[in-house]
Amino acid sequence: MRNVRHTLAVVVATVTTAALAGCSADPANLPMPSDLTRHGYPLTVEFTNALNLPAGAKVSFDGAAVGTVRSIDLRDGAVAVGVEVDDGIAIPADSTATVTQDTVLGDAYIKIDRPGADANNAALNPNSRIGRDHTVSPAPLEDTLAVLANFLGTGSVQRLEQTIGKVNAALPPTTDGVRKVAGTLAADVRSLAADTTDLDRMLTSADDFTQVVIRHAPDLENILSPHAMKLWANLRLLIANIGILLPSVGSVYTGGNWLVPMINSLADTLDSASSTGVGFADTGASLQHFLQTTLMPLLSKPSVDVTSLVTADGSEHLDDVANLLRMLGAVR
Template sequence: MKRSARWKTGAVATMLGCCVLATCACTAVRPDDLPSVRGGVGASHQLGLQFASTMNLPTGADVMMDGLRVGEVESLSVAGKFVDVTVGVKDGTKIPADVHAVIRQNTLLGDTYIALDHGTVVHGPYLPPGGTVTVDHTSSPPQLEDTMAVLAYFVNGGSIQKIEDSMTGINAVMPKPRDVQRLATVVAGDMRDLAGDTNEIDRMLNGFFATGAAIDAKGQTLATLFSQPTVHYWRRTAVNIVSYISQILPSVGSVYEGGLWMVPMLNSLAATGAVGRGIWDDAPADTAALSDFLRTTVLPFAQNPSVDIRSINTAEGDEIVGDVENLMRMLGAVK
């Protein structure tokens, strides 16, 4: 029993000692002391980079250019207002002298690395070993708090709702799916017919080619037809023909030589035509009025000529129609 108790006591003491040693070891090891899984870049030379801020850039971080890992961060040190970053670059790597160094992260919580950006065409000069990229050619990463603030503003500032509203508006103006399907069906049929009639297209293109070849073969003849002497010949021919016709027909000749005297006459004819056009336009209405007058007034009077006297007044306004009726009856004019 005593031996078993001693063994248990020794085991507990050993475990406590291991825990203390492990704790001490953890407090003595820093993240920078851990070996890099990359295993370095092989033979390299050093370059200096100046940044206004490096945030959480660790030693051993990658140096990328054109999508390739060309080096790693070796050390960081504060020098006044800037941070000097020493990187090891693989030998044989040509870095343009006007390169721009940027500290980036692939994701919000991803690993930080240095990206070397340059133009599309590089013909030198290049940075020599031990060269330095000054702070005016570097860009520091944004503060994490600023990034989170921008993200929070994007989420809470209504941007997502605006995007949703925009998508709703786009969906409202876009045609209905069945219309798009019908349009796609028609287009597919047209393309199918076009693909089936490629022989006709080839024949048309061959015709264009043959026409162009024929015109090209007759280029000298066409140049002769449209040359300056030929154009002058046809112009003189037209002038001579018109001159002969003007001499044969004196009236045409007089108009041809001095037709300005016809301008007043033509203006008068135009005015007369305008008046005649007005009469022609009013003729249907006038004809209808004349026909109505003949039908309702002239014809009834011709069939039964009579005068219906309803009232006769003197200059003073006295009604004398009765006296006139008696007088006419006495004369036998009325019954």
């Protein structure tokens, strides 16, 4: 009897050892204790890479854990992550999924976000797929740490501190002062919001002006052409010379006071002629005769005809003076 029991124990040990040797147990595939009571439907989420996302990681939706990562496989050049979502949780069809971490050293998990208001809000069916066009892969931890080290090591923190110090120096020192500044800013924003009609009118005017400029683009190109630039340069010189000439012309008017007595005398002459009954036509003819026979010849060839030279005692000395001037060569 003892031998039979010993033999049975040896057989059982042998069978158990063979079973354990023929099977391998992966701790990563073992369910988490909290997942033992979960029941849900499967979904597949595709990523370009999943990095250190472990099997058994949680699936979050609307800020709550709604599922678990069951498997991670390579399929058609993408990482196919099989998840199990709790029954009763409806995931919209156009949702986006992201592999994220709450902290730098925290556990990675899948976060599902709702789509926009105008997206397809139909729920995903079991065994549905969220494609790579609706997923965001995580940044490598090394790159994140490199960016953080670069931020901390290049003086960015000091510059940020200096910026905050400048802002603090610009703001009032008291809370009431800051509140007053904020109230003024709010009033300005409200005033700007109330005057949107004026802003629209200004923008419309600017658009109309732009359209006018576009319609007259050929004319503007002609005005700004090299030939036109030469014309504008010559016009500038012409205007500059006119500017020099105008003061000279103006000096004739300002310095022409000597004409006033002559014009007054001419007016008196015309008045005398009209008072004596002489017509203006006769006066004009006489004036024309005077100009043609006396004044114009004198201006063209200045000379004087002396007809008499009488001294105080009444004697005539014209011939004597003529002989003297002839000897001097003044007359012929």
